[in-house]
Amino acid sequence: MRGILLVNVGTPASTDPNDVKEFIAAMLSDPLLTGKSEWWSKFLAKNIIAPSSGSRVSEKYKLIWHNDEETSVSPLIYHMQQLAQKLEGQKGVPVEIAMRYGKPDVYTAFRELERKCPLLHEVVVFPLYPHYAQSTTQTSKDMIGNVFYKHPHSFRLKFAEPYYNHPAFIHALTSHAKEYLDDIDKLIFSYHSLPLAQVEAGWKKGKEYDYVYQLKETNRLFCKNLDVNPHDTFLFYSSQRGKKWLNPFLDTDIRDLPKLGWKKVAVVTPGFPVDNLETLYDVDIEARKLFMEAGGEKLTFIPAMNSSDVWVEAIWKIIERT
Numbered sequence: 001m002r003g004i005l006l007v008n009v010g011t012p013a014s015t016d017p018n019d020v021k022e023f024i025a026a027m028l029s030d031p032l033l034t035g036k037s038e039w040w041s042k043f044l045a046k047n048i049i050a051p052s053s054g055s056r057v058s059e060k061y062k063l064i065w066h067n068d069e070e071t072s073v074s075p076l077i078y079h080m081q082q083l084a085q086k087l088e089g090q091k092g093v094p095v096e097i098a099m100r101y102g103k104p105d106v107y108t109a110f111r112e113l114e115r116k117c118p119l120l121h122e123v124v125v126f127p128l129y130p131h132y133a134q135s136t137t138q139t140s141k142d143m144i145g146n147v148f149y150k151h152p153h154s155f156r157l158k159f160a161e162p163y164y165n166h167p168a169f170i171h172a173l174t175s176h177a178k179e180y181l182d183d184i185d186k187l188i189f190s191y192h193s194l195p196l197a198q199v200e201a202g203w204k205k206g207k208e209y210d211y212v213y214q215l216k217e218t219n220r221l222f223c224k225n226l227d228v229n230p231h232d233t234f235l236f237y238s239s240q241r242g243k244k245w246l247n248p249f250l251d252t253d254i255r256d257l258p259k260l261g262w263k264k265v266a267v268v269t270p271g272f273p274v275d276n277l278e279t280l281y282d283v284d285i286e287a288r289k290l291f292m293e294a295g296g297e298k299l300t301f302i303p304a305m306n307s308s309d310v311w312v313e314a315i316w317k318i319i320e321r322t
Contacts, residue, residue, distance in 0.1 A: 002121070002123070003094040005144075006080055006096070008276075010076075010099035012074065020058040021054030030139055032142070035198055061277065075280060077097070079304070086309070087312050094116035118154075124159075126319060129162075130270065131218070131271055132211060164215065166318050176308055177222075180302045185261070185265060186233065186262045186264075187228060191246075192239050193240040194237075222268075222270065234248075235248075236248055238282045254290055258295035259295065264298040266300035269283060269304065273304055273306075274306055287299070
């Protein structure tokens, strides 16, 4: 029997500044993410970046944290848990979630899959990032492979390939977004920015590793499916950490749109099938504030697909071909 492991980058254990610092330090110690040497990445992350940014980022997490009568948890984990439960319940296969950085971890997820299904013969790893990047896809593959081969397991491992142009993904994305596109001047596609050096390295290896090609293909197919004129769209990037990153930057250039007469926009984030800090804060809070202060009239935030039925079906169809 097959099992499914849903994988994402990660999230702090809580909004406490110490937990946030620990998460930032773990993430930015990864040389595949930073593009720097391992020792230098760790030094910067643990001694400079995490201590200086932990409290500020903690305040952002407090604004988006999922709190209800039963749980207080990161929205990323909440939505992934809901997605896993739906996928498991509707398709009758064991499903677990795991993070590249932090908890829940891959080793525990593997053990839980084996507990659920002693006859497990294969686990399909499904990364919740549709487009290839060494700072997401590659580092997750490397880490999961290391965990898998360090311990005996009853199953083999398969990885779902980037699905940026898969018909099921495009159908789910456009079906979900369609209802938010009324009464707008422009549609904004927002993606996570990457260092230009990483982008160029991927481009040289071909389309399978070309982040910009892949996200633009997603945008093209999105527009084709919904009959949106590409000239009525913009491409922005967020979470940049320097000038030599993919631009234009959402947190600066979105302020120019009202001046050009585009005062009603919708923002979709196809690179994030599950909502997180970058969608719920960077787009729905910060970009909205900047846009409205610059004279905008309406910013429609299109939430991620999260655990919607159409996304559950899309994941299943993608996995069937893996």
